[in-house]
Amino acid sequence: MSSEPTTAPSDDSVDRDLVDWLAELPRVDPGIEAARMRLLRIARQSEQMLAGIAAQHGLTLGDWETLSVLRRSGPPYAMTPSGLMAALGVTSGTVSVRIERLQKAGLVEPADSSGDGRSRPVRLTGEGRRRWQAATDARTAFEHRLFTQAFTPGQVLRLNTLLRVLMLELEAELGPPPRRPDDQG
Numbered sequence: 355m356s357s358e359p360t361t362a363p364s365d366d367s368v369d370r371d372l373v374d375w376l377a378e379l380p381r382v383d384p385g386i387e388a389a390r391m392r393l394l395r396i397a398r399q400s401e402q403m404l405a406g407i408a409a410q411h412g413l414t415l416g417d418w419e420t421l422s423v424l425r426r427s428g429p430p431y432a433m434t435p436s437g438l439m440a441a442l443g444v445t446s447g448t449v450s451v452r453i454e455r456l457q458k459a460g461l462v463e464p465a466d467s468s469g470d471g472r473s474r475p476v477r478l479t480g481e482g483r484r485r486w487q488a489a490t491d492a493r494t495a496f497e498h499r500l501f502t503q504a505f506t507p508g509q510v511l512r513l514n515t516l517l518r519v520l521m522l523e524l525e526a527e528l529g530p531p532p533r534r535p536d537d538q539g
Contacts, residue, residue: 407496421456424482434474
């Protein structure tokens with residue numbers, strides 16, 4: 355079985371917009387412009403999908419990201435606010451707002467009673483782990499369905515190889531990618 359599609363795919367939104375863009379940017383490489391536009395649109399649609407799944411589970415995207423960092427920290431799934439701030443790449447104010455919101459929802463709790471608000475670790479509650487897992491299961495199921503409908507396993511491998519090369523170039527030029535903007539919701 356060939357790893358390439360046998361028929362040309364239908365026009366997407368980039369195909370429909372590219373001709374107009376190229377008329378205004380005559381010295382731009384059409385292939386590079388199309389790839390750039392697709393990467394940005396895919397990123398926006400991915401953010402939209404993640405925000406929708408988060409909302410279905412009573413979370414903001416920032417809340418889910420915070421729960422993910424705590425879950426990734428391993429048992430006992432606890433971190434200090436300053437540790438969360440560094441891991442999330444957000445301000446102390448954003449971390450404070452997220453922790454307060456997650457505590458009110460019963461998804462995190464103080465890990466101990468020592469220290470002040472900046473140094474007192476918070477940990478995932480059982481409900482926090484359950485809600486995180488449900489949202490993450492929905493995300494991975496959606497992504498699996500999307501990728502297996504669009505690509506063969508060989509194409510996914512090739513796509514990852516190509517994107518890794520581009521990511522390495524971007525990181526060499528610009529440094530590590532920025533985190534998501536402060537709290538959305």
